[in-house]
Amino acid sequence: MKYKLDSGQGGNTPRPKLTLRAGIDRLAPLMPGEQKSVIVSLLAILVSSLASLTAPVLIAGAVDTYIRHKDTHGLERAALQVLGVYLWGVVASYVQVRTMGSAGRRLLFRLRNALFTKLQQLPVAFFNQNKAGDLISRLNNDTDKLNQFVAQALMQFMGSAFMITGAGIFLLSLNTRLGAAALVPAVIVLAITRMTSAWVKGRNVKSLQGLGGMSSEIQESLNNFKVIVAFNRVDYFRRKFEAANEVNYNASTAAGFANNIFMPLYGLSATLAQLIVIAYGIRLINAGQISLGLLVGFLMYVNSFYMPLRQLASVWSSFQMGLAALDRISDVLSLESDMSVTTGETLESTAVLSFRNVHFAYPDSKDILRNVSFDLEKGKAYALVGPTGGGKTTTASLMARLYDPTAGSVFLNGRDIRSWKPEERAQKIGFILQDPFLFSGSVRDNIVYGNPELQDYSSAQLAEVLEQANLTSLMERFSEGLDTRVATSGNSISLGQKQLIAFIRATLRKPELLILDEATANIDTVTEQLLEEILAKLPEYTTKVIIAHRLNTIDNVDQIFFVNSGEITEAGSMEHAVDMLLHGKRDS
């Protein structure tokens, strides 16, 4: 039940060191079918690199042979050759940008889908332990950082590496001593880069965490803006945001300072290399070991070597940022739900739902339920009563397997609820939550949500279904009926209306077990009577579990359970339940 992600507020778990290799290994499964893109791209970058290496050779050759020997004709031929080489390079770089850019976009697409799918696989407990804003940031911002790395930096990275290697070999083969001397600054800066990479990535992780933290702040405050306005806590909202903004600013600036040190450093190495070549080269010319033409050519190759090296520096930050993003993405992807479908025991019982020695506690808190056992028989109605905070909602959540018991078992139709496939379980259990949730869209969208049977019904057909289920009168509570617009937050519809929609949604599914958790708390009592009639007309196999404070809603139940202090006891009668509620041990 531990799903807390590291969002930078302590509790860091040391993670294995992430090298480029390991990073690529982790990216590989997310890029199926992209081998072709990578190969095409590599070939393209090979061609364009070769083109950029060959062009100066041809130019230097033209200078040495044709210009020196005043061969205009030869010069023209050489120019044409150079042009041809450039054309190859341009086409290749187009192919490369297009191929890798598309691959990056596809990776982004897949990565976001994978993350979203993972979020959907994780249980409710995960969302209790992590902030929505941080999750959104991981899904939107972090994945984009990785896309930028793949689309823009990865191939530039490889292309630069290839160019550097090529130019380095050229330099060494042209003149080993001069070449080696020219490479000394590069070796030094590469060593520095290698040594600092973990530190740089660490700063980038912090920066992304800062962004996530700020997103959490914005998400929470803006979605609850009415409280902020009504309690005039605008100053508080601003202070809290400013704090998050400041944290993000500091982390981001620190990351920027770390990322940006490489460009000047690599620039310095390039200038120093030229200096070394000039000084050493002149000495070698004076010693008669090389020609002037060679020195001129050499200076160009030094450029061909250091130019891509500087490009390497400019994509280095993108690389480190990508790795940092991959860390945060992998944190989510590597989480496994501990609520998988298992093979469970069976129970000899006719009950629809049974608790057997169930214990439950939320992480880091005391037991909510202790050794609870009871049975719910088919077609009967049950009520759970008890003081607030007594464990009623928790009990209902265990029935619908929103959580698993910490010990003991819940049986649905005599089979351990953990052995049911989620789709089968969902079909059997209807649960109207205490806080009804609506998706933005129309009333209709929300009523048919998750009901494949009704999904494609026309409005007339749907009206017919509502009529058959005695639900038509409830639709009068919506100004435009099925087409009334609904927003998740906001005040376009009232809580009572939301509860009506949740009620209609659940009853249309005709579940075998219907749980109503304070499902009608904000609905007026006249309408509520209507709901009771509708409940009474549900198929007779429907088992109902009602949680309510208002006792009139549980008038006609077959059995009342009193839930408090971790125990669930049967109340003999309504009077007994009321008595327990008033005089029993409170623990809320």
Next chain:
Amino acid sequence: MELSEPQTPPKTKRGRPAGAPGPAGLFLLLKPYKGLILLLLALTVAGNGLNLVVPRLIARAIDGFRRPGFDLTNTVIQFALLAAVVFILTYFQALVQTYASERVAKDLRAKLVAKISVQSFAFVEQITPAKMLTNLTSDVDAVKLFISQAIASIISSVFLIFGASILLLTINWRLGLSILGIIPVIGLTLALVLSRVRKLFKLGQETVDWLNRVISESILGASLIRILHTQNIEFEKFSNANEQSKQIGLSILRLFAGLIPIITFATNLATVVILLLGGHFVITGSMTLGEFAAFNSYLAILIFPIMILGFMSNVIAQASASFARLGAILTAPDQKPALNLLTMLRGDFAIDNVSLAFGDKEALKNVSISAKAGTTTAIIGPTAAGKTQLLYLLIGLLEPSAGTVTYDGQPLVSYEKEALHRQIGIVFQDSVLFNLTLRENIAFSNTASDTDIEKAINAAELRDFIDTLPQGLDTVVSERGNSLSGGQKQRVMLARALTLNPKVLLLDDFTARVDSSTERKILANVHAEYPGITLISVTQKIASVEDYDQIILLMEGEILDSGTHRHLMETSPEYVQIYDSQRSTSVYEVQA
């Protein structure tokens, strides 16, 4: 330079207020950071300017080392000094660049939040929190990227192009001119692509809003999704948004993938021209080989910034599209100048002929209610009658489309917001808890005194519950209050309202989630501990408001009847119907 001109049309530069949206606004945004930006430019120009000297030194060394009197050590020292200075300049440039961009981003965010925070609830709902989240993160980051990467690059590129052009012209003007012919070609291509790509970026950011909303809903509705096992439906929604995002991304890519090779090839052509023409000039003797080498070096210097401009066009387009999106917030009016009435409320209130319409839907019609300080008013009526809206009007979350809301005879709008909200407490129907400690959730600011908090906690009957928590008031509530039960959340909300020591208390269906005996105790506490409070309670339960001074029966946005319980029982059949529907409850209430 004509390359950056599409971004800064002179007309708009003067016409718009500072920070206004549009590409020009981007540059105006930087106005307060003039010093910083100038420093950045000075460093960039100095660094790049000195870089231009490097090929000169090389040419001088190559051409001069055979001449007598050539001092290699001297050249080396000059060279090394130059390298060191360039390094220091570029390093500082990088620092200033990072600092400037982060500063601008931070300040822009603060400015956006300052704007948002004085806006009405309706404003936030209209723009939607999902879009605001994108505004404050992704859009601001695009602007940040523009400053950290583009500003210095653009200006230094322009500078380099100028410098290199002049140097090329001084070495050989004919050759120079033929090379510079490529610049207008590139400028034109850039302008063409940019105008198309900016629209795409705007669409792209809109899909980010969409993604935000889908993810956010899938998190808020996590329980429902798991109960109904509708993960695949959510995935489909997400996938649609994601697919759209991909398509737009690919369209942008197609444009840029074509742009870069065009620019590259134009610069390549320049190199070939130099080889051909320059070679010709060297052959005919109008140019030395050293000059030819220098010409090549300068060409490399010219090509690099042109390529940079090509790459940066991406950043420019994205930043200007994102910045335009911030316009809705940045141009929102500041808080309405209220009359700033600061008087203490007695607690009289009057709703006078108030109507409330959403579009052509009327939620409330000609509603009039008034009450003296210290009285109790109940509002009762069916679901969707407009009860909650009435409370929102009373606390200023909504503004009436007609009629007035007054406190102590003064219109609500004439009070200073802060003073008003300090004296009116509201308990919302749905519980809104923040991921803060219980103390912070209740006090909700650092100004509430411990005695106020204690008093409120006791009145809300939260004492026992808090005492069971190992960390008491310092227990952190999880986001959306998931770690508390419905009744506990509701009582925390009440304590939050009572901590204000309000003169007026608005309760929206407070009784719905609290059991009867607790409710009774709480209301008794409120009357005892907060004497003289004006109470307005929206409720479903007649039993708890039978002794109220007046009960308003609201139906479909209109007042059907009002009066005391006894009066309504005698005169209003609708009221009697509601009463009857609750009688079975009453039996148990009486027993209790």
